[in-house]
Structures are given as C-alpha cells and as structure tokens.
Amino acid sequence: MFWNSKNKVENIFDDVIFKPVGDTGLFIEIGQEITETINSKVHAITNLVENQNLPFIEEIIPAYSSLLINFDPLKISFDSLIQWLKSIEIQPTIQNKKSRVVMIPTLYGGEFGPDLQSVADYNNLTIDQVIEFHSSTKYLIYALGFSPGFPYLGGLPSEIHCPRLSDPRTQVPAGSVGIADSQTGIYSMPTPGGWRLIGKTPLNLFDQESSSPTIFSPGDYLQFVPLSSENDYCEIKKLVLSRNFTVEVQIS
Amino acid sequence: MITVVTPGTFTTIQDIGRKGFQRLGVPESGAMDIFSFKAGNLLVGNDHNLPSLEMTLFGPELYFEDSAVIAVTGADLSPKINGKKVKNWSTIKINPKSTLTFDGPVSNGGRGYLSINGGFSSPNLNKILGSFSTYVPANFGGYLGRPLLEGDSFINNSEKAFKNTQQLKSPPVFHDKETLRVVLGPQDDRFFDSSINELLSSEYQITPDSDRIGCRLSGPKLIHNDGPDVISDGNTFGTIQIPGSGEPIILLSDRGTTGGYTKIASVISADWSRLAQLVPGCTVKFQEVSLEQAYQFKQEEENILNSLREIPLNVPEYKIDGKKIEILSSTGESINLEKQENTKYILEVEVNKVNQEFEIEMRT
Numbered sequence: 001m002f003w004n005s006k007n008k009v010e011n012i013f014d015d016v017i018f019k020p021v022g023d024t025g026l027f028i029e030i031g032q033e034i035t036e037t038i039n040s041k042v043h044a045i046t047n048l049v050e051n052q053n054l055p056f057i058e059e060i061i062p063a064y065s066s067l068l069i070n071f072d073p074l075k076i077s078f079d080s081l082i083q084w085l086k087s088i089e090i091q092p093t094i095q096n097k098k099s100r101v102v103m104i105p106t107l108y109g110g111e112f113g114p115d116l117q118s119v120a121d122y123n124n125l126t127i128d129q130v131i132e133f134h135s136s137t138k139y140l141i142y143a144l145g146f147s148p149g150f151p152y153l154g155g156l157p158s159e160i161h162c163p164r165l166s167d168p169r170t171q172v173p174a175g176s177v178g179i180a181d182s183q184t185g186i187y188s189m190p191t192p193g194g195w196r197l198i199g200k201t202p203l204n205l206f207d208q209e210s211s212s213p214t215i216f217s218p219g220d221y222l223q224f225v226p227l228s229s230e231n232d233y234c235e236i237k238k239l240v241l242s243r244n245f246t247v248e249v250q251i252s
Numbered sequence: 253m254i255t256v257v258t259p260g261t262f263t264t265i266q267d268i269g270r271k272g273f274q275r276l277g278v279p280e281s282g283a284m285d286i287f288s289f290k291a292g293n294l295l296v297g298n299d300h301n302l303p304s305l306e307m308t309l310f311g312p313e314l315y316f317e318d319s320a321v322i323a324v325t326g327a328d329l330s331p332k333i334n335g336k337k338v339k340n341w342s343t344i345k346i347n348p349k350s351t352l353t354f355d356g357p358v359s360n361g362g363r364g365y366l367s368i369n370g371g372f373s374s375p376n377l378n379k380i381l382g383s384f385s386t387y388v389p390a391n392f393g394g395y396l397g398r399p400l401l402e403g404d405s406f407i408n409n410s411e412k413a414f415k416n417t418q419q420l421k422s423p424p425v426f427h428d429k430e431t432l433r434v435v436l437g438p439q440d441d442r443f444f445d446s447s448i449n450e451l452l453s454s455e456y457q458i459t460p461d462s463d464r465i466g467c468r469l470s471g472p473k474l475i476h477n478d479g480p481d482v483i484s485d486g487n488t489f490g491t492i493q494i495p496g497s498g499e500p501i502i503l504l505s506d507r508g509t510t511g512g513y514t515k516i517a518s519v520i521s522a523d524w525s526r527l528a529q530l531v532p533g534c535t536v537k538f539q540e541v542s543l544e545q546a547y548q549f550k551q552e553e554e555n556i557l558n559s560l561r562e563i564p565l566n567v568p569e570y571k572i573d574g575k576k577i578e579i580l581s582s583t584g585e586s587i588n589l590e591k592q593e594n595t596k597y598i599l600e601v602e603v604n605k606v607n608q609e610f611e612i613e614m615r616t
Binding site for chain 1: 381550
C-alpha cells in the first residue's frame with residue numbers, strides 16, 4: 001500500500017499532518033474519517049516507529065485516524081522528531097503483515113445479555129438473527145481505550161444497530177458484550193456504562209499481572225463465537241481463572 | 253518498620269507513572285507533580301523513580317520504629333517530627349521511635365510528597381506493568397491498589413550511615429493565582445478566534461470536582477465553530493480539552509488514554525508542577541509560548557533537578573602512593589601526576605568510603 005509500481009518507497013509520512021501537543025507530544029493525523037484504510041495506516045506507522053526503539057520516544061497511542069507520540073523534550077525537539085521519522089527506512093515486510101483474528105467465546109442472552117431482546121425488538125429481528133449478525137462479522141480493533149483493554153470495534157452490521165440505554169447502568173460486569181448505535185465492544189473491567197448488553201465472554205480482557213496484559217492489540221481483528229450453554233461458559237471460565245485457557249487466534 | 257497511624261485525606265504510593273501501555277488503554281497514572289516527586293527522591297539519595305507517598309491536603313501520621321532518612325517536597329503541608337516543625341525540600345534524618353505528622357496546607361498547593369532513602373517498600377506494594385503507581389479507579393498498583401489506611405505498614409530500608417544531606421536552593425513557590433504557559437493545538441482551528449483570545453486573556457477558577465483525572469475550570473465559555481466532538485485521539489498530561497459546556501478540563505495523571513473532545517491547547521511540561529498543585533478556589537490564566545521557549549523552560553527545570561544529582565559522595569577519590577591526585581576528565585582517562593620519579597605506583601581509589609588499590613606502571 002505504501003509502494004508504487006516501480007517498487008520505490010513512497011514515504012508513509014508524505015500526506016499526513018503533524019501538530020504539536022504541548023512540548024511533549026507529536027500528533028500525527030492520517031485522516032478525518034473512521035475507515036479501515038486510514039486506521040491500518042495508523043497501525044502501520046505505530047509498528048514502524050515502535051520497532052525503532054527510539055530512546056526519546058516515551059509512548060505511542062494509536063487511535064481511529066491519528067496517533068500521538070509522546071517524546072522527551074530534553075532529548076529531541078518536535079521538528080527533529082519529524083525529520084527522524086521521515087528518515088526511517090521502510091522495510092517491505094511491513095505491508096505483508098498478516099492479520100490476527102482473535103476468537104471471543106460469548107454466551108448471548110439471558111442474564112448474560114439482558115438487553116438482547118430489546119435489540120431484537122428494536123430491529124424487528126429474532127434473538128437468533130441478532131446473534132447470527134453479531135457473530136458472523138470480523139471486527140477490526142481500531143483502538144484500545146475507555147478502560148484498560150476495552151476494544152473500539154468497527155463494522156457492526158447496520159441490521160443490529162441500537163441506541164444506548166437512556167438510563168446507564170451504574171456497574172457493568174467485566175466481559176459484557178454491548179452495542180451502542182453503530183458500535184460494539186466488550187467491557188474489560190467493571191465500570192458504569194450505557195451500552196445495551198447482549199452477551200458476555202468468560203475471557204479476561206485485561207490481566208494486569210501479565211507483561212502482555214491484553215489478549216489483542218490495536219489493528220487485530222476480533223470475532224465472537226456463540227456458546228451453546230451456561231455450562232460451556234463455566235467450563236471456559238474455570239480454565240481462564242486457572243490460567244489454562246488458550247485463546248484461539250486465526251491468522252489470515 | 254513504618255506504621256500508618258492515620259492515613260490522611262488521600263495518600264497513595266506513586267512513581268513517575270506506567271509507561272508504554274497507553275496503547276492498550278492503560279492510563280499513565282504516576283505522581284501529579286513529577287518535579288516535586290523527583291526532587292524528593294534525589295534529596296534522599298535515591299534514583300528519581302523510587303515509590304514515594306503522594307499526600308493530598310492533609311498528610312498521614314506515620315510512626316518510625318527505626319531511624320530514617322526522608323524528605324518532604326511539593327506543597328507545604330506543614331510537616332512535624334515529634335511535634336517539631338521540619339523543613340520542606342531538605343534531607344531530614346529522623347531518630348528511632350519518631351512520629352511524623354502534618355498540620356495541613358499552610359499556603360498554596362495541595363499535593364505533598366514524602367520520600368525515604370531506599371524507597372517505600374512492603375510485601376503489599378504491587379508493581380504492575382512496570383510501575384508502582386496506584387491507579388485507584390481500577391484498584392491496581394501501589395499499596396493493594398488503594399489509598400493508605402490506618403494500620404498499613406512499610407519496611408524501612410534507610411541506610412544507617414547516610415551522610416549526604418542536601419536542600420533545594422530555591423524551591424518552587426505555588427500561588428493562588430497562577431499563569432500557565434501553553435502551546436496552542438492540536439485542534440485550536442476548531443474554535444472561533446474570539447474564543448482563542450478569551451482563553452488567553454481570561455481568568456478561570458478551579459472547581460471542587462477536580463481530581464487526579466482532570467482539573468476542571470469555570471469561567472468564560474469557549475465556542476466551537478463546528479461542534480465539540482472529534483474522532484477520539486490520544487491524550488497527554490496538561491492537554492486542555494473543551495467539552496460541549498465550553499468550560500475547560502485540563503487532563504492529569506489518571507486521564508483516559510484517548511478522548512473525543514476538542515483540544516484547544518496544552519500546558520507546557522515545565523509548568524506541569526504548578527498545574528498539579530492547583531486546588532479548588534485557585535485561579536489560573538493561560539499564556540501562549542513557542543515550542544522553543546517551552547524547551548528552554550524545561551531545560552531550566554531539569555537543571556534544578558541536576559543540581560541535586562551532583563552528589564559528592566559518589567565522586568571517586570584517586571590517590572597515588574598516598575598522594576591525592578586531580579582527575580582532569582570525567583571519564584577518569586587522564587590523570588595529573590606531579591614530579592613522580594619512579595614508574596610504578598599504587599593507585600588507590602576511594603568510592604563511598606571503600607578503598608581499592610591497584611598497582612600501575614607509567615610509560616612515557
């Protein structure tokens with residue numbers, strides 16, 4: 001995507017906008033829309049910069065259509081950092097990066113997804129149709145945020161869009177799968193929230209004791225796999241709690 | 253052993269924050285006033301990032317079973333040892349069976365830092381994702397993921413022979429009317445010019461719902477030219493975001509990693525200390541500066557910390573045949589010898605009161 005026909009490198013930074021955020025931040029705007037093309041460029045730049053292990057870069061925060069680089073102003077200036085980035089040689093492997101699809105076992109409905117019926121009613125569908133639409137899509141993880149490990153997902157089928165609850169819950173249990181307008185996501189920690197809850201995964205989305213605390217990264221894809229019974233949910237939960245569950249990841 | 257007799261208003265373990273995990277949605281956290289935090293550690297001879305206590309308005313009462321080397325920095329919360337007032341911004345040696353108390357804030361600023369030689373330590377202290385900082389909203393890090401409670405305790409690692417007492421020459425002064433310097437953007441183009449002028453000329457008041465997530469201001473409302481929302485993007489300490497209400501919120505240590513409100517400007521890092529010390533009732537004005545000025549102010553702040561890093565105890569002393577010699581370069585590669593006639597010498601190096609001897613031969 002960043003190579004022209006003569007296989008000559010087009011600089012990945014050619015048509016992006018650089019802006020300062022105070023004296024410690026470099027805001028790189030790729031576009032002003034939420035699209036997979038723009039977001040994949042965000043992750044390509046993030047990976048590119050991360051792989052350099054530059055000592056003056058403290059943090060990279062990829063978002064939907066931009067990324068923020070926090071740097072140490074005692075070590076480098078805004079202008080020099082931009083020059084540095086533009087001088088990075090881009091290896092061809094970056095464009096061949098395979099995508100990971102992380103499979104999320106989910107029990108839909110009942111006490112695990114108390115708003116499933118209301119999402120079905122709102123869209124004139126049966127519960128089974130909502131589950132079918134929700135679990136047959138691969139969702140791109142645009143970014144992680146809101147709370148540690150919470151995935152911002154794109155691509156929810158329009159057939160099951162549904163507005164937020166008018167009265168948000170004061171506590172949503174971790175693992176709850178929700179829908180809010182055109183978005184779907186998974187609560188990674190118990191927090192207040194107004195998304196309509198349609199199911200729950202037994203997986204632990206954020207393990208602070210681990211040095212890789214999340215099961216997916218921005219730029220990965222995620223797919224929900226319906227569980228057939230509460231028994232299946234409990235079996236997986238047991239394995240998760242004893243740290244014996246291996247999350248299924250498909251490479252495509 | 254150090255025992256928490258009373259915990260104070262809101263006392264947490266902090267360090268410079270959780271680095272490198274914001275891309276996974278994990279907030280940075282860490283000391284609000286990083287300058288005061290680092291200065292405290294340096295005053296007690298630590299690396300600048302050892303876990304210390306962040307105290308808010310009213311500090312704890314602590315009982316020290318053994319002697320200790322401590323420093324209190326940041327806002328003056330009126331520290332006393334065994335009822336006797338002690339100095340802020342200085343190395344303090346305290347005797348066994350002493351009690352440290354705080355009478356409360358005597359002037360401006362709301363956050364004090366207590367550092368101890370060797371750092372605060374306890375089996376209940378959790379290092380999560382590379383940091384000891386307490387992130388209370390998710391109950392992890394620090395002392396069992398929460399503010400201190402009565403009866404908590406720490407291990408005292410203070411060196412008994414610690415000698416190098418220091419004091420910060422001109423410590424920062426916090427005011428009830430502060431002017432914070434800002435760099436505009438990244439979304440200043442989403443405001444009418446009149447609102448940018450308003451931001452840079454008005455006085456804003458800190459409201460009581462401010463916390464470690466954000467400093468909320470009330471004052472003239474700033475008007476967006478195209479609505480208050482942007483596609484969510486990364487947040488930084490000191491970023492001034494303007495939600496639909498038009499009143500600024502300045503993001504602080506426990507801020508979310510991304511946010512969807514327009515960001516009109518950011519407070520420069522040299523002023524983060526004074527930003528962190530604002531308490532409800534204070535007022536603040538904003539002044540625009542260039543990036544070049546901001547870098548210069550940051551370097552000036554760093555120079556103050558560096559003055560505490562020049563610890564004489566760590567400078568090696570070289571002697572040749574018992575005679576003290578002068579080291580000309582900091583790497584110790586060239587040494588000055590005066591009228592030595594033979595070619596073999598005993599080189600004696602003393603570092604931190606430990607002697608080592610080497611036999612060396614000089615060739616010309």
